[in-house]
Amino acid sequence: MKNLLTVGLSILLNISVIRQALPQQYAIPPELFSRAERTWYKETSSSADVKTFCETAGRLSRYAHTEVFGRTKEGNDLIMVVLANPKVTTPAEAAKTGKPVIYIQGNIHAGEVEGKEASMQLIREICFGPKTPLLDNQILIFCPNFNPDGNDKLSATSRPSQDGSPALTGIRTSGEGYDLNREGIKAEALETKAFLQNIILKWDPALLIDLHTDNGSWHGYALNYAPAYLTAGSPAVYNYVNEKILPSVRASVLDRSGIPIFSFGYMNQRQGEQTTFSTYSHLPRYIVNYMGLRNRMAILSETFSHDRFEKRVMSNYLFLVSVLEYTNNNHREITETVRKADEETVRLISEQGGKIKKGVTYKIEAAPEAIPLLTRETEEYTDENGRTRRRPTGRLHWINDVKHFDHFVPSEEAVVPSAYVFPAEMESIALKLKEHGILVKTTEKRFTAEAEQFIISEYTRESRAAYGGHYGVKVTGNFLTKKVTVDRGSYYVDMKQPLAWLAFYMLEPQSDDGLLYWNYFDDYLIKNGVEKRTIPYPVLKVK
Ligand SMILES: [Zn+2]
Structure with a gap:
């Protein structure tokens, strides 16, 4: 006993000697x-x-x-x-x-x-x-x-x-x-x-x-x-x-x-x-x-x-x-x-604005090859109410030939324009884009251009609020190409910028996670009668 105590004490002393000898950062x-x-x-x-x-x-x-x-x-x-x-x-x-x-x-x-x-x-x-x-x-x-x-x-x-x-x-x-x-x-x-x-x-x-x-x-x-x-x-x-x-x-x-x-x-x-x-x-x-x-x-x-x-x-x-x-x-x-x-x-x-397309909605797809997957083995048991259920046994095992849904492909596409234009009254949209770092300018003079405009034929709002009180919005309709006149003081998003893909996803009307989905256009659209008739989406796509 005495020997053990002595050994123990000497270890403690050694530790304190080592501690003192260590450099400060330790x-x-x-x-x-x-x-x-x-x-x-x-x-x-x-x-x-x-x-x-x-x-x-x-x-x-x-x-x-x-x-x-x-x-x-x-x-x-x-x-x-x-x-x-x-x-x-x-x-x-x-x-x-x-x-x-x-x-x-x-x-x-x-x-x-x-x-x-x-x-x-x-x-x-x-x-x-x-x-x-x-x-x-x-x-x-x-x-x-x-x-x-x-x-x-x-x-x-x-x-x-x-x-x-x-x-x-x-x-x-x-x-x-x-x-x-x-x-x-x-x-x-x-x-x-x-x-x-x-x-x-x-x-x-x-x-x-x-x-x-x-x-x-x-x-x-x-x-x-x-x-x-x-x-x-x-x-x-x-x-x-x-x-x-x-x-x-x-x-x-x-x-x-x-x-x-x-x-x-x-x-x-x-x-x-x-x-x-x-x-x-x-x-x-x-x-x-x-x-x-x-x-x-x-x-x-x-x-x-x-x-x-x-x-x-x-x-x-x-x-x-x-x-x-x-x-x-x-x-x-x-x-x-x-x-x-x-x-x-x-x-x-710069080279293909107005010609190329990107997805605005996506669906999940499986990898071409099935995979082996490590899982918990499970077994059936009967719970206290007499129902058959399953629980893990605690053992791991491999399941072969599992379909692995691991990526997404477009289910609907839209043209990527050279620029987006929207009216001066939609300041909240401009501010939201700027919050993300997207460059938004104001047009200095009136001009005409060929543009695509989305005509909304159906507007639906989810009945249940999700995520911070929002009611997800979806629209259906089609794009028309026409000559438009853009007023001085309109907002202009030149897509020749690094954040173009983010601007595209936020502004496309059919985007499954864009600003329209998150209710940012509701006030404008409802004021203009979207619930009763076909109306144009206010963001124009300049070719
Ligand atoms: Zn989490």
């Missing part, structure tokens, strides 16, 4: 360990914890610049940490380095807290080692807690599909009641406005990574990922993420940890063994898909809700490290791909 203060780490994964970090964490990193690390980029309805700060070597504090300094900016966002749905915790751990390890080399060729911006109002409304029932701890998590919506991942086009929430104004338009990230936890399909992967699905945006950007980054990251996570990850998809194993695995949606209201319309890269990450909390955080951490290693190693290709996508957009419209 003395990591307790604020730089997340609440999840400090509570053995029983609790998740509060918004105050994240704020203290980010401020401490900004104060102590020579790589970190911490900045408040917005404020929520409930008065919480939106905080980001910019990591660079050497440190940068402004977008101009970042641009001068020529390195791509990568933006990593956690907690957009504040019940899905894994990305928040994993981001904090990674920030610490980049600032104080061993992950500092991730800053060799890129600039990283982390916003671990994009929905602080939702984060602090702790409840035991906000994520019923999540197995195990943390016992309490926040809620999905923001303080204003918005689902922040349906804001891509309408951008009405304070958080989204701050994101556009102070991150997207100022820092212009080449890649956005959005961190979630899924709702509980019984597949066999620790994490699922998706690119910004290809709609009207640049195919080169989509292809780079889908064919280069994601397969390489999948292999890297498996290699370093043995953890299998795969493309995002749903399957309903509660109804027996499935033969299809289908992804979610192409709509740009989802922030990841939205980035594709800006010719930028984006990745959705969804950790597996039936893993324990610490494993979910670890999977998320490993995924982030693997993506950021890829981008760090391939920084030039990434910078070039987005630069060329912008150039190609302007060139294509």
